[in-house]
Amino acid sequence: MGSMTQRNILRAYGDREGDGMVQMSFTLRILPGDRAREVAKRFAEAHGLREPLVTAMEQASREHTYFVVYGHSQHGVDTSDIEVEELAAQPLTRDQIEEQAKKLGRKIVVVGACTGSDAHTVGIDAILNYKGFAGEKGLESFKCIDAHNLGAQVENAELCEKAKALGADALLVSQVITQRNCHKENAAALVELATRQGFRDKVILLLGGPRIDHNLAVELGFDAGFGPGTKPITVASFLVERLVGRV
Amino acid sequence: MGSMTQRNILRAYGDREGDGMVQMSFTLRILPGDRAREVAKRFAEAHGLREPLVTAMEQASREHTYFVVYGHSQHGVDTSDIEVEELAAQPLTRDQIEEQAKKLGRKIVVVGACTGSDAHTVGIDAILNYKGFAGEKGLESFKCIDAHNLGAQVENAELCEKAKALGADALLVSQVITQRNCHKENAAALVELATRQGFRDKVILLLGGPRIDHNLAVELGFDAGFGPGTKPITVASFLVERLVGRV
């Protein structure tokens, strides 16, 4: 009937609908005392917490105090206008993937690496290697996939070389170290390089890691992003769908 | 020199000056997934957290998900304009208290209770009883104090009666149960009753409990408030100073 978008405001839930209860913890450069408690309260209030209760205030160094605060958050999120691709929502089954991939008439070539100075292989191994992750075998185990795992500490340039040499359909990049956003810089640099080398449009670029999500990956110029707990089949499913289309 | 008030903005401290790092946790009525992560991020952003990182997203019921988020808080507190009485700052010593109290020419009569339906005696006992708290003896142990502990579950009316009958200099009220602010109602009701009965100005009203602080107590019409970890000597010190003046 009418096409009014329904607003759906989500607020935090403690133990009663609408109570907005949230918990915060933080450290301030101040020593504990009545004044510090007041400062912590105001700090919490600045975040939109009503009636903040400072439940812990402990000196953590000669200058710092650690606080725990509870309070009723005044904020809500309008969920009606949030659109997010749920990549993991309904992956194809292994059989569907193999079946669908046949249409391609050749194997899907994927090249993966953990790039830059990042030495964390476990994530990319989990996705690519036969052994897989949490009982789910990696891309290597798919008949339709030809998977190359370059390991860790791989420079972007090296990855691009290999990708071109192997005629890769997809590049799978893992980034685990994220301190002060070094993963973003490194990931963006790869996209730039691939663009400069003129093959950005010919490959699917996937980014993964514990602090990656789809939106971030897309922002950085990738086709998709995969976060913590990703299963290889979700990635295989995504690749097949991109390359051949939905079943 | 100039009398410019110096602004002193305190921000949260994670591991680098000015990083503003804070942690939050909360529950939302939504199921885990990419969309929920986005909602949680926006929720955190609404509180002023920049680059929020959703580190935990676990289903806690058929309808709810529990989240942990870290982010860089944009908020700061201007500490230059925060004035708080530090009641516990420098209490008198036991000897000073006894000495000073002699000027009164009689004992200080205090009547204490945990009021309303609140049955938590441990706090008021800690302040009043000889045995005291954490190795510090209670008001009963002071020669200059005549302490009456009415225990718990005492109605405001009963407390007022006793106070009048004993000629109390001070009423000490403990409130421990605070769910949906029942302590505030109960405490405010006492002030009202004492006012109605015409002796509010003749006594010192002290409020105490784990979720009480000085500001709150004053707001509720008490003379002072004492929070978690209060020592009896701080209370004794406060009373003597109020009744006889600073040493």
Next chain:
Amino acid sequence: MTTVPVEQEKVEACRAFAADIADDVQRFIDRHTTVGVERTVARAYGVVGADAEGTPLANALVDRIHKAGQVGRGVAYHLGRALCEGAASVQEAAEMLAFSEAADFGPGPSAAEARGAIEAATREAIARIDSARDEREANKAAHRVGTAPLKYVIVATGNIYDDAVQAKAAGFAGADIVAVIRATAQSLLDYVPEGPTTEGYGGTYATQENFRIIRRAADEATRDTGTYLAQTNYSSGLCMSEIAWMAAVERLDMLLNDAMYGILFRDINMQRTFIDQYFSRRIIARSGIVINTGEDNYLTTADAVEKAHTVLASQFINEAFARRAGLREELMGLGHAFEINPWLEDSLLFELAQAQLVRQIFDRHPIKWMPPTKFKTGDIFHSHVHDAMFNLVGITTGQSIALLGMFSEAVHTPLLMDRYLSLKSARYIFTAARHLGDEIQWKPGGIVESRAREVLDKAHALLREVERETLWDAIGRGAFGDVKRTRTGGKGYSGVVARHPEYLNPILEVLERSSS
């Protein structure tokens, strides 16, 4: 399973002292009734409803009889008499007795006549308990039942509908038992409120309708998860036996129920409490409900190292009272707690010793293990670790029912998230240390063994003393929980009544004939 050496003769001596102590009180109990007991009888006979102010008919009825000085004959007598005299039903009889000018509390028919008139209703009353029991048991049989330590969590929103949401969430998150904590003031109310309630501080009122709402939620959770979600509440305070009856007919699985808690922690009159606990436990025994005693509370007011033996001594006494009310050991969830100052060197060894000792002495009992509360602060992170150690001792010493600690203990009654995390942590530790207890043997003469011996010795000495002075006087001088109470002090004393020589209580008679 790990063991500490327990001198069996000493344990038997403790039981013998406790028997004497309880017998002394039981003689008093058997000669008295209370307004609470009589209201329970009325409810069992089917007296329902409340007036516009919310005063339950059971109260109006018993209060009137009390005013007439005739409670000593038993409400069953008065109802039976009214039936003899033409009332069409127990309900009608109750209404008449409560409100009618015509009500007559003077000399009337004999007790035997009244008993005859109410016999059918007596059978129905018992049948109602029995059929609820059967339904509970069928329900449990049809589902997976958790393994010990059973994970017990509390909900306490104040609003029964929120409580239902939280109870289901707890089931989803792995709870085996859910308790709806009562509102702060309820145990001092001399009536049970009517209907569903949505406003309570520190908890939610226990009402028969609230029991039903939570039972429904727990049954839904049971079906949803496949694991039986048990329900518990408080049979404590001035309405101890009424609540026991409501719990029995509404299929609750457990009840907080202690022979002395009300005296010590709610300042309820001793005589009143002893009489009420007896009748409540008679109902509980028939219903097959597991009681949880409240010795853990002692350690919130007294020191857990110095006064550990008072917990053990009290458990012997609670056991003796429970036995006299017909409970078998399998229904006696004796309570104890992890309340030693966590910063004390080797506190964990002391906790292990106590938990182990209680486990061994009460080996057939579904021991109820309470988490740290007193030393909790608002540092929720640290609090969570403190609870982890409690969980570890629980699984290691094979406790039966573990009331899981909440990291927000010093802050508020638990939020949904707090409970979720508590259950997750318990699940982790119960799994990771599943057979730790089987693996450990304690060093002979070590700290754990010595501590266990010391606690038993002191409990033995205390029980001997209490036996000599009687329980009345022992409580009078603060033997338990550092709290002193007098025989005629405290709330609800006016509701204690000596039984008339022809006191009539056919329900109690049936209960006294049956064994649980």
Next chain:
Amino acid sequence: MTTVPVEQEKVEACRAFAADIADDVQRFIDRHTTVGVERTVARAYGVVGADAEGTPLANALVDRIHKAGQVGRGVAYHLGRALCEGAASVQEAAEMLAFSEAADFGPGPSAAEARGAIEAATREAIARIDSARDEREANKAAHRVGTAPLKYVIVATGNIYDDAVQAKAAGFAGADIVAVIRATAQSLLDYVPEGPTTEGYGGTYATQENFRIIRRAADEATRDTGTYLAQTNYSSGLCMSEIAWMAAVERLDMLLNDAMYGILFRDINMQRTFIDQYFSRRIIARSGIVINTGEDNYLTTADAVEKAHTVLASQFINEAFARRAGLREELMGLGHAFEINPWLEDSLLFELAQAQLVRQIFDRHPIKWMPPTKFKTGDIFHSHVHDAMFNLVGITTGQSIALLGMFSEAVHTPLLMDRYLSLKSARYIFTAARHLGDEIQWKPGGIVESRAREVLDKAHALLREVERETLWDAIGRGAFGDVKRTRTGGKGYSGVVARHPEYLNPILEVLERSSS
């Protein structure tokens, strides 16, 4: 203290296999040097400074010699020769050799002559290590030193000045040892950066100046709290021995230092690593620094239940290498970790078994106990509990050095608050369970004992195999950490050089004569 049965003959057999394994490699080591070793020698002789691009003089010097194909004679030879030929000082000699057209790497004076020229500088170099050692020891003697398990925490802000703030905070909060984690890429750098650094990802660069800044902060914390705050860093990667030398002269107390870690986890060439580790440990031994080996890392890539024995086998190998470099057991902090899937039934028993086994086999060694990391998630509350179990096993089995877990392990390098809470939790558990280990005897033939036996058996079998195939090949097939490396693969291979028959390294000679 609790024990598991350990077959002594099997342990001895393991040590014998490890001795053979290490001897094979040691023969290779003794015939080679590396650019890293030679840069270290240069630094020890006092070669300091860097050019505008930040290339240290030690690098410019050795690179030039390497280009000339003369590293095999030893940098000491070239420096000595330059001194013979008129250079006023080692520094001048180095500058000349690095940059001057006149530098001559062709045939020159004999090794004996060069040795003579540099003899005074050799004595000074050794004296510098010795006096730093004396200063460290005096400092420790003047303060309280923590009791085992020593509480070890990491700081890793990327900015050395923030690190200093955090290090002091850690001391305030009760840490015994503070480590400044290195920036992600540093171990692959074939030079040590100069000066204080304020930008690093995942950690802060190890530089000599940064070492000094943290030493100063730690000394301040020591004076402030009265408890000695030890400092540690990483002697790993392509600059293994240079960093060992810097640590020795800057009074560090410990160093992450492993004979194989670089090979397996940083893909550094095997030959390079073996040679470098030897020289680094010679310095470490003289300096009295405690090494921490990195076997814990195996369990981040391999399964901690299946591959537990690889940790033990590797510890025997690390021990054998360390012994060959003159380290006494009291300086061998062999590493192991609490990395079993926490959701596995009885995982805690398995952890206890492993921790206990390692403790007993390496009874004089300051065992380094690493916390859970792999199974950590961003659920910081649960993570805190997981660490608590680690702490419990640590105190129960008497680990020497406990690297405390951080609840934010899966999120970020620790914040000040995270460290504070971690220390608080460790303090609680170490106190509450202080004598738990003394109290426990394991059930004969139980899970713990059987597991300990199994792990030793498997380690024994693995060592036998490695002995047969040599360590080179064993690593080649992925015997450790499920990682495979080849003999000539990996980074830094080009820096490996066969020693000239007249190879000169007077510092190494002194170190080889002294015993730690």
